Amino acid sequence: MKTFDAKRLMDIEHIVFDWNGTLLDDIELAVKSVNLCARRFDVASVTRERYREAFHFPIASFYATLGFDLERTPFAEIVQRYLEHFDANVAQCPLHDGVTALLDAAADAGVGVSVLSASHRDTLTKVLDAKALLPRFAHVVGLTHNLATSKTAEAALLQKRLGGEAARTLFVGDTTHDCEVAHSVGWTPLLVSTGHQTAARLLSSGATVLNGLGELLPTLSGERAAIACRKEGLQ
Known part of the structure; x- marks a missing residue:
């Protein structure tokens, strides 16, 4: 995996996070839920590995791939x-x-954070509230339906709300679709391999792939702190 270039973070003003698989560790629940569907509709069950190898957007196509x-x-x-x-x-x-x-470090560094998810926005808001995270995000954007087709249109609307130069927004996700979404609006993509797709799938996108969110923390904390110190003439 590549280490995220700290110099690129110097210009980041906002971080948009995907939710499922990126911030929320829901892979086991997702696999179990898919297998409940498989039993109901007479399809072979999948392992966690098979799920992560096959998962993609649009979700309807993913289900077709599973049989x-x-x-x-x-x-x-x-x-x-x-x-x-x-x-x-x-x-x-x-x-x-x-x-x-990571959210604490972003707040300390003056970097705004938002969520963009393919989940239904009502469910997304409820779960964020249950996790006591809702007040921490400037914007929470989900879909108005449950078909998980794409979130490209929602990303474009969010970029309009954020304003400013799109390249100064970092989009952190766990799928190749997240990379596609980032490129569609000019955001800088960053992927983590702890979610719904394998590291090999993610690397095929050409984006930087980290083993987990923890690898971004030293960059955010250290680099932004160094910038603040330089501005204040402390080093």
Whole structure:
């Protein structure tokens, strides 16, 4: 994995985080929920490894890859079954290691933070509130439906709300789609391999890939602190 270039962080004014798989460690719940659907619709179950190797957007295409017959069973019906289990349990999923420390470091450095997710915005808001994280984000953006098609349009709207130079926003995600979303609006992408796709899949995007959020913390804390010191003539 590549170390994130601290010099690139010097110009970052805002960090947008994906939610599922990036800040929230929900991979086990997602695999279990998919396998409940598999049993219901007569499809072979998947392992965690198979899930991470196959996962991609749009989610309907991902299910087709796993063997679901979307002509026989409408995707909306599969999603409904999935969410019956996932939404009932997602608030119990833990945060990934380093989330709180990273948000603290961003606040100390004067870097704004927001969330952009393919989750339904109502569910997203509820879970963030349950985790006592909702007040920490300037903007929380989710979808208005449960089909998880893409979040490119929502990213464009968020960029308008953020204003400023798009390249000065860092988008941290866990899928190649997150890299595509970042490029679509001019954000700087950064991917972590602790979520819904394997490191090999992520590296194929050409983006910097970290083993976890903790690898970003020293860069954010150390580099921004050094910048502040230089501005104040302390070094």
